[in-house]
């Protein structure tokens with residue numbers, strides 16, 4: 001056995017993976033599986049014979065998978081378009097998938113909600129080789145009408161949500177290195193082993209689609225305003241406002257689809273794909289004493305605003321998780337309500353990911369929790385604070401220095417604590433341009 005083989009065997013053993021099972025299927029065997037899958041009629045959305053034929057032809061002709069073609073929905077991915085070249089995955093990449101999935105399975109069976117685990121088994125996510133997107137895409141379409149669109153990097157929010165409005169889910173083709181638990185950027189481990197199973201939870205799939213529709217509303221309003229824009233400066237402001245709205249809509253997505261928790265059988269369980277793609281965060285989100293866990297009801301306008309006004313970082317495990325009582329509450333998250341909360345968030349002070357806020361229904365106060373005013377004092381006294389705290393503190397000081405009416409603040413369940421006057425005076429004396 002060579003040194004490389006010995007290293008791989010040791011890595012596999014550490015994760016409980018049988019190296020003999022890490023055997024990428026041949027092209028002929030994948031074709032055979034594809035024939036069987038696409039012909040299924042015992043599924044919610046069977047594939048028509050014409051589309052079956054075209055899909056098979058694409059596979060047989062060697063056309064690489066780029067975007068699902070099982071419906072009329074299509075999005076132009078432009079420079080972000082990518083293709084999955086299955087034969088090019090190395091043995092190490094398949095092993096990396098196998099190890100990640102093995103680790104995930106251990107933590108998921110302990111902490112994931114039941115619906116998510118069911119979704120994984122329907123899509124056969126828990127294998128020992130990277131999934132072929134032709135096969136996976138067909139399975140997803142048959143169950144949910146969603147399809148995959150392969151992209152080459154993190155794509156702009158505007159394009160990401162445009163894909164969602166067409167029930168196309170952007171996925172990368174890159175597999176993280178061996179034994180990497182958490183990545184800031186998406187990879188197959190996040191996109192497939194994290195997200196795909198959530199499509200089978202109807203309320204989650206609907207919220208994803210509704211975010212796409214909210215993006216369409218934001219851009220329709222933007223385009224209408226642009227027609228009346230008198231000069232380039234006004235046009236720029238209109239475009240910036242649309243991007244800002246999308247950012248706040250993205251926070252609602254972040255705290256639900258990506259990092260959401262749900263109560264099940266009296267216990268807190270994970271359903272967010274960002275959590276479940278990381279074995280470490282799957283455990284951390286439920287058991288860590290560092291993070292806050294807050295009960296939230298997205299059907300309540302105040303609670304929805306709490307999500308839209310909460311800033312976060314992607315560079316480390318989350319410091320606040322929001323927990324819903326049931327998936328039914330997600331059904332209230334229509335495109336109109338996502339837009340409404342995002343518009344309100346534009347005018348209001350923002351919270352940070354470490355804060356416990358007046359009116360929160362607290363399940364756990366994390367050891368890293370801060371009060372709402374701590375960020376201002378830290379900024380003023382030049383004490384350490386992370387980018388999230390800095391960003392929110394500067395934004396809020398700017399807003400308060402211009403003046404915020406009690407009517408504006410009444411959008412919150414309980415208005416934030418009064419801002420320390422010293423901080424406001426300090427800010428007014430600073431010669432700086434705050435960022436939002």
Ligand SMILES: [Fe+2]
Pocket residue numbers: 186190195258273274
């Ligand atoms: Fe994600």
